[in-house]
Amino acid sequence: MIMEKDLNEIKFILKKYGQEHLLNGYDKLDESKKKTLLEQIETIDFELIKSLYNKTKEEIKNEKDEITPIEYLDKFKLNEEYKEYENLGKKAIKEGKLAAVTMAGGQGTRLGHSGPKGTYDIGLDSHKSLFELLSDGLKEEGAKYGVTIPWFIMTSRENNEETVAFFEKHKFFGYKKDVNIFFFKQGELPMVDTEGKILIDENGLVKKAADGHGGIYEALVKNGMTKKMRELGVEWVFIGGVDNCLVKMVDPVLMGIAIKKNVTVACKSIVKANPHEKVGVFCRRNGKPNVIEYSEITDEMAEAVDENGELLYGESHILCNLFNVSAIERMGATPLPYHSAFKKAKYIDKDGNLIVPESPNAYKFEAFLFDAFGEVDDMAILRVKREEEFAPVKNADSAGVDCPSTARKLYEKFYGLK
Numbered sequence: 470m471i472m473e474k475d476l477n478e479i480k481f482i483l484k485k486y487g488q489e490h491l492l493n494g495y496d497k498l499d500e501s502k503k504k505t506l507l508e509q510i511e512t513i514d515f516e517l518i519k520s521l522y523n524k525t526k527e528e529i530k531n532e533k534d535e536i537t538p539i540e541y542l543d544k545f546k547l548n549e550e551y552k553e554y555e556n557l558g559k560k561a562i563k564e565g566k567l568a569a570v571t572m573a574g575g576q577g578t579r580l581g582h583s584g585p586k587g588t589y590d591i592g593l594d595s596h597k598s599l600f601e602l603l604s605d606g607l608k609e610e611g612a613k614y615g616v617t618i619p620w621f622i623m624t625s626r627e628n629n630e631e632t633v634a635f636f637e638k639h640k641f642f643g644y645k646k647d648v649n650i651f652f653f654k655q656g657e658l659p660m661v662d663t664e665g666k667i668l669i670d671e672n673g674l675v676k677k678a679a680d681g682h683g684g685i686y687e688a689l690v691k692n693g694m695t696k697k698m699r700e701l702g703v704e705w706v707f708i709g710g711v712d713n714c715l716v717k718m719v720d721p722v723l724m725g726i727a728i729k730k731n732v733t734v735a736c737k738s739i740v741k742a743n744p745h746e747k748v749g750v751f752c753r754r755n756g757k758p759n760v761i762e763y764s765e766i767t768d769e770m771a772e773a774v775d776e777n778g779e780l781l782y783g784e785s786h787i788l789c790n791l792f793n794v795s796a797i798e799r800m801g802a803t804p805l806p807y808h809s810a811f812k813k814a815k816y817i818d819k820d821g822n823l824i825v826p827e828s829p830n831a832y833k834f835e836a837f838l839f840d841a842f843g844e845v846d847d848m849a850i851l852r853v854k855r856e857e858e859f860a861p862v863k864n865a866d867s868a869g870v871d872c873p874s875t876a877r878k879l880y881e882k883f884y885g886l887k
């Protein structure tokens with residue numbers, strides 16, 4: 470039974486923040502949903518939502534930030550150090566110190582696939598899903614070192630059930646659930662409309678959306694995954710996206726660099742295809758490692774080159790990053806800034822009708838993984854080859870770029886399939 474007192478307290482809070490509409494359909498909900506809705510409301514940080522909404526109206530200006538280039542190593546110009554790094558990394562992998570995390574909590578709106586992105590078949594002759602391609606790579610690499618690399622999959626509330634059911638159907642691709650493969654859900658934030666009102670979903674509950682790939686650190690810590698990693702003897706964690714079918718999660722050279730240089734984060738980059746490619750690139754922001762978005766960079770900066778003719782801001786961030794467990798724990802305890810994205814979102818209006826918008830109507834708030842890079846003292850960046858490690862599946866084929874057909878060709882070429 471819901472106490473009258475609790476309800477009154479909740480109404481008071483809602484009134485204070487102009488969100489009274491959240492209880493519009495309350496009386497029509499069954500007891501269990503009533504309870505869920507009130508619990509949802511009690512956990513909303515209304516101050517945060519208010520300030521995030523207010524920020525959507527401000528033009529974001531980072532002009533005061535001092536942006537400078539960041540050093541990087543080129544994997545193919547390492548000379549004699551290459552072997553040293555590789556040996557250090559190989560030793561750590563053999564000792565079971567590496568785990569892999571796949572971020573699969575995104576909505577994959579651009580691809581337009583109805584299920585979780587990882588279940589997508591990019592059209593190879595084998596018809597393997599992205600999850601299976603990733604699992605193949607991880608198992609093959611682990612076998613080289615005589616270990617099974619523990620695999621952690623981040624899902625969201627929206628796709629968790631379907632993701633786990635997909636893995637179950639495929640017998641976890643040979644992994645054992647809760648032994649060497651683990652699933653955990655990322656956090657969420659309410660979505661708001663253009664007036665700052667929190668949306669109500671089809672079930673009469675608060676409409677929430679995943680809090681971005683930056684939610685990874687908090688989700689790993691809060692769900693006990695870093696604890697699990699430590700129990701397994703893991704010290705290094707590769708974190709990558711689900712939508713790069715050439716992702717190389719096991720790289721002794723990258724690990725060796727982190728160990729030798731005594732840094733807690735080591736990231737891979739690929740050189741920009743051209744100075745104006747629309748990608749985020751590594752930089753220093755006010756002296757600390759960060760990523761600058763293409764929308765933030767001036768033409769002059771984008772085209773600037775060093776004495777060897779290399780772009781000063783040419784190292785694209787491809788979501789292929791290695792972290793020490795201690796760095797994840799530290800980052801998980803530090804709140805990241807949220808960025809807003811204007812998206813299409815179904816909702817129930819004030820008269821109880823389901824509205825399915827045809828154009829963006831609501832703000833979603835997301836943290837970006839690279840905003841935590843500034844938390845580390847320093848990090849290493851390793852430039853790798855695009856054709857060996859990067860085949861993204863972002864868009865539907867109609868876009869012609871970063872889509873299933875381009876990724877398939879890159880995959881087939883790399884593995885000599887066609």
Ligand code: UTP
Pocket residue numbers: 572573574575576577578579580586623655679680681682684709710711712788835863
């Ligand atoms: P993207 O930023 O490309 O987003 O994610 P997306 O959800 O896959 O696709 P769009 O933008 O809706 O079309 C890059 C990686 O980060 C993961 C995605 O699953 C993908 O592996 N991600 C993104 C999360 O795990 N959670 C999020 O909240 C956002």
